[in-house]
Amino acid sequence: MLHLRDYQQSAAAAVRAEWERVQSTAVVMATGTGKTELYLDLAVSDPGRALVLAHRDYLLDQPIARLAALGFKDVAVEKAKATSEGGLWQAKVVFASVQTLSKPDRLARFDPTQFSVLIVDEGHRAVARSYRTVIDHFRKNPRLRVLVVTATPKRKDGVALAAVCDSVAYTYGPRQAAADGWIVPLRFFRREVDGLDFSHVALRGTDLDADHVEQLLLEEKPLHTVCASLAEDRGPTIVFCPGVAVARAYSALMNQRYRPGRSAVLWADSSDEERALVAQRLAADETEYVFNVDLFTEGYDVPELARVVWAAPTASLVRYTQGVGRVFRPHASLRGQLASDQSADDRRQLIAASPKPFGAVVTYYPQNCRHQLCDPTDILGGDDLAPGVRAAVRQVQETTAAQPGGSDPEADLDTAAAFVELRALLDRRRQSIRATATVTDVEYDGITGRPIRAVGDTAEGASAAARSVSADWPPGDPASVKQLTWLRWHGLPDAFDLGLTKFRAVVLRDLIEAGVNPITALHYPKWQALAVRESYRVGREVDA
Structure with missing residues (x-):
């Protein structure tokens, strides 16, 4: 049936x-x-x-x-x-x-x-x-x-x-469901609130003390900071608030000053009729912001929802998972169009071309908090991540989620895995140095005078890899003959055919000298290459 x-x-x-x-x-x-x-x-x-x-x-x-x-x-x-x-x-x-x-x-x-x-x-x-x-x-x-x-x-x-x-x-889980094209991919955004100090906020049960958080969020500066930035967002939005006073205050300020008539507020005392009406108005884009207190967490289906917002972070995994889950559903225009007889790629393309290509998750962060707060790794990956990757991806996402484009969890996981792999490589190299006897007949590079590292991976397909990410690298002066010769001798035999700039050649050399596989380094877009290089530099400073 x-x-x-x-x-x-x-x-x-x-x-x-x-x-x-x-x-x-x-x-x-x-x-x-x-x-x-x-x-x-x-x-x-x-x-x-x-x-x-x-x-x-x-x-x-x-x-x-x-x-x-x-x-x-x-x-x-x-x-x-x-x-x-x-x-x-x-x-x-x-x-x-x-x-x-x-x-x-x-x-x-x-x-x-x-x-x-x-x-x-x-x-x-x-x-x-x-x-x-x-x-x-x-x-x-x-x-x-x-x-x-x-x-x-x-x-x-x-x-x-x-x-x-x-x-x-x-x-x-959501990671597999998004890869299979049944739910939308997520983008996470981190917004810092200057002057919002959670250092003395205690835990009550499994979450932050709602009364104390509510008191801090009602201060004038956080109130206007959150509402002013929310007013720049467009599309149906659900805002999770720690208490009724915050929900009422933020909704009133949005209606009075920032987005007149576009906000509603719901909490436990709201009738079923009120809740249904607000959900209908949200889906019809007649209401754009719903400030709620633990209502839109289970069972509410609003496929048009563009983003969920946490007015303050939460330490409750249940609350966070359920709240973020509100934005998983593909846009209502795709209802009936996603089917099992399609490939995952076909379904993902339909989602990417829809009015809702991804779901946004925005969290307003205090300057400090002494408790472990929920973050994207609790949604995508969690305890299934490889050892060390969980901590690394949290560090990566603190940076990427604060950027205008937000955090792409899959890209952040790849970067974190690269960091962990690089750290393991450096550890192995240090152990090798301590255990290796004197080596003779070493071939040296004629340009730098440094030993040439043997490269086991093939360079086949390097030209295609370089072209596929070239748009991420800024134009500039072409790489010098010395740079290209060095790269050719260090695992990129087609270096002269890759159209590299001086800047990209410098970054590639830094990565190869750090121990990154040349072909892997060539696949990195600019942001990832620079992040991995910076990670190596930080690691070297720590080792020193």
Whole structure:
């Protein structure tokens, strides 16, 4: 009944395989990749009854509406006054509010043996006491199978899915989803706020003390700094604020001074009707900025959203992952155009040509903070990064995210990996120097008098590599014969045919002398070549 994409089919098969082995398993999938479609397929196709557990009304209403659109109406709701059990008719799929079902009198009405599948949406919340009360009740049925679906498998407070799941059946993260062309790539922007001092802000739970952060953000200078820079941005924008006072103050200032009539504010007291209206106005570009307090984090689908903004950084991994995930979805104009029978490259090209070629993530940073804050590596890479690369990519992104074009995570990861590789090479060379005896018959370069380093890699394709990145290098005087001769003897035999400038030849020589493979150095665009060269210089100063 539901038409699953190829990776969703793989996920469904993996879940069924795990259910043969364990009672409970999890699926971790990036926001916008179709977790709801996956679990609905599993719920409807199972021969027994299924119970879906969620904590928000829209997380219950949206899947019910999806099934109704497909002609499936064998559903019931357990929420507030609505009940699903006790009558003559028993629905195939029951959608239940955890706040309602965790009450002892409501839970007692449910016979655990009547359900064969229990599905927990936004499963990172499943470690909470209310969820575990419900899960433990239904686990009295030894034949029950449990599925937890989430985009956030880990929490900085150390409580993980292992507390409620026996295994993780399938993982499909945002980095892979973007590479496959199912969600938009991300660009991260870092904006420093002068005078905003977080050095005395404490942690409360898993995040920064919201009251203290709110007090600092309401000072006049940060207030105007944030609003003035936001006013330069265009397109539907969601701004995450630490408290209601900040959301109200920033929205009011935007409406009064910077972008009249283009801002709205939402928080916990906002009615469902207000939230729906604001979401509609945001999608229609009638409202451009929505200042909210932890509302647009789960379940809200606004494909037209151009960027998410953090008025202050957060230390909560769950909050950060869910908030950034709001901008993953491709533009609404591509709805129905991305399909499994297309190649990943075709889908990426459609996204690149759409009104939303990437999703922007903007964070306003204080001058200092003594706590570990969430950053792009928590979204793309995380603990899966090679040793040393995680710290290196954070250093790279502090620079690239402050530039006008923002941080391209994939390019930053490549640069960080190059830094780590270079450091490892330097370490190996130092060890070799300490361990090597006297060497004779060394060939020397006639220009510099320095030993010629043997190069194992071929130079085939160097001309094409040079042309492919030439646009990134400024025009200038052509390289001298001495420079080109040196490069030819050091691994670039086609140096005279590459059209190199003096400046680029100098940078190439520096990189080769640092130990970078000549062909690799030739592939670097200007910004990456200079960054790697600077990293070597810093490393040499540290070694000295």
